[in-house]
Amino acid sequence: MSENKLSITAICGSLREGSFNRKVLKAMEELAPKHWEIHHVDISAIPLYNSDIESHGDPQSVVELKESIRTADGVLIITPEYNMGIPGVLKNALDWASRPARSSVLIQKPFAIAGATPGGGGTAQSQAQVRQTLLAMNAYTMPGPKVLIGSVHEKLNETTGELNDESTLRHLERFLIAFEQWILIFKQSQK
Numbered sequence: 001m002s003e004n005k006l007s008i009t010a011i012c013g014s015l016r017e018g019s020f021n022r023k024v025l026k027a028m029e030e031l032a033p034k035h036w037e038i039h040h041v042d043i044s045a046i047p048l049y050n051s052d053i054e055s056h057g058d059p060q061s062v063v064e065l066k067e068s069i070r071t072a073d074g075v076l077i078i079t080p081e082y083n084m085g086i087p088g089v090l091k092n093a094l095d096w097a098s099r100p101a102r103s104s105v106l107i108q109k110p111f112a113i114a115g116a117t118p119g120g121g122g123t124a125q126s127q128a129q130v131r132q133t134l135l136a137m138n139a140y141t142m143p144g145p146k147v148l149i150g151s152v153h154e155k156l157n158e159t160t161g162e163l164n165d166e167s168t169l170r171h172l173e174r175f176l177i178a179f180e181q182w183i184l185i186f187k188q189s190q191k
């Protein structure tokens with residue numbers, strides 16, 4: 001495994017402070033190889049996409065989102081599922097990032113998707129929609145392993161609230177290693 005620094009941008013599809021998905025992201029951060037530098041993007045200030053706003057220049061929150069994606073070796077999306085699909089705030093952020101369509105920062109960018117829910121479906125339908133969205137934007141989304149965490153509320157430490165389910169943590173480790181390998185395929189092809 002390469003020890004060269006890898007720059008990873010992390011986007012959480014939930015805005016709420018106590019988000020289960022944010023807890024999964026925190027666990028991933030602790031499990032990530034030491035040579036990863038993870039940069040969180042806050043999508044809460046991004047306005048609803050409107051080409052009238054865009055025509056006056058990207059708002060600062062969008063500038064930061066695009067810059068973080070542009071400079072990243074890979075982008076990690078950890079998202080809930082809302083009504084069997086992608087949360088609106090996440091789709092909106094990706095729509096902003098997808099502009100301009102022919103030269104967006106998403107094109108050929110390696111992505112990986114994960115998600116958690118108290119329900120039983122593990123965010124499968126939300127992740128399928130994120131994958132479809134990224135396909136439209138010509139990003140390179142890792143096919144697997146998939147991280148579909150169901151009953152997430154039962155997988156937390158009762159005192160700290162941190163994710164502490166052993167088999168989930170081991171699966172996250174495998175996911176992170178696979179994502180690095182996925183990223184390196186594209187880094188090597190650019191040499």
Ligand SMILES: Cc1cc2nc3c(=O)[nH]c(=O)nc-3n(C[C@H](O)[C@H](O)[C@H](O)COP(=O)(O)O)c2cc1C
Nearest residue numbers: 014016019020021022080081082083084117118119
């Ligand atoms: C508008 C809305 C729709 C939801 N729809 C689903 C759903 O389709 N599938 C699911 O597993 N959970 C659904 N949930 C429950 C979320 O999984 C739950 O609120 C979860 O905690 C959100 O993720 P977070 O903890 O990271 O904020 C929905 C929640 C909201 C607010």
